[in-house]
Amino acid sequence: MADYKRHVAYKLKIGDVIQGKRIFDADKFSFIELGDKKISRVNVIANVVDRYSSVEKSYISLTVDDASGQIRIKIFGDDVNKFSDISQGDTVLIMGLIRVYNDELYITPEIIKKKDPKYLLVRKLEFDKIKPKEVNKDIIIALSDKIIDKIKNSEPNGIGSDKLMEEFKEIEPSLINQEIKKALEDGIIYEPRPGIVRYLG
Known part of the structure; x- marks a missing residue:
């Protein structure tokens, strides 16, 4: 025992x-x-x-x-x-x-x-x-669109993930990371170097 x-x-x-x-x-x-x-x-x-x-x-x-x-x-x-x-x-x-x-x-x-x-x-x-709070699907879609727009408007230099956190500080960081990861997997954005993301379209 x-x-x-x-x-x-x-x-x-x-x-x-x-x-x-x-x-x-x-x-x-x-x-x-x-x-x-x-x-x-x-x-x-x-x-x-x-x-x-x-x-x-x-x-x-x-x-x-x-x-x-x-x-x-x-x-x-x-x-x-x-x-x-x-x-x-x-x-x-x-x-x-x-x-x-x-x-x-x-x-x-x-x-x-x-x-x-x-x-x-x-x-x-x-x-x-x-218990993790359930987030409305419409809110996630709106957040995803805002993140993509922010990355697109940061061309040609791209934007740091930490900068995105600051821009959307009212949002849980885990949600922002989740949407960045999804956009990377979907080929909408890419990571030229660690911590920096750029728009691919």
């Missing part, structure tokens, strides 16, 4: 955990891939919607739901006593390891803490805060 402590416990929605790409090493599950992240430990907040326990087998199964999806929390052996007070209807924070058995993705918990239900909303607001 000590080895896994080195891995970050990522705050995720259950729906994202379920959708992650499962990566195996010689048939043994290793982690899930989400974007550029390799995830083996997670931190989720959810409601317990179902609870099953077997005294003979020293086993508890909790089904938890955070409105984005459901996943099972499987508790074995000595940990059964540790988490025996968790009941259906509880809101819980879970930190644990992602596992796969018989094609089912589940979590083996290291920590389960009861929380006030408001923490579900707090976590949702956290996710909303970091």
Whole structure:
């Protein structure tokens, strides 16, 4: 267990955990891939919607739901006593390891803490805060046209990417870079030297 402590416990929605790409090493599950992240430990907040326990087998199964999806929390052996007070209807924070058995993705918990239900909303607001803002397609098209016009009007010397950032400082730099890259790929502009773009038409 000590080895896994080195891995970050990522705050995720259950729906994202379920959708992650499962990566195996010689048939043994290793982690899930989400974007550029390799995830083996997670931190989720959810409601317990179902609870099953077997005294003979020293086993508890909790089904938890955070409105984005459901996943099972499987508790074995000595940990059964540790988490025996968790009941259906509880809101819980879970930190644990992602596992796969018989094609089912589940979590083996290291920590389960009861929380006030408001923490579900707090976590949702956290996710909303970091979620990329959707940009209206018409705005992107208008921005693209303005960038191309600015580059065209800078001929014959071209213009620096940093200068374009200054010209459109009210726009997210990532959006400007995205449109410059697209124009380069489409052959509308070219880069005679690093950081300088010119109009090709």
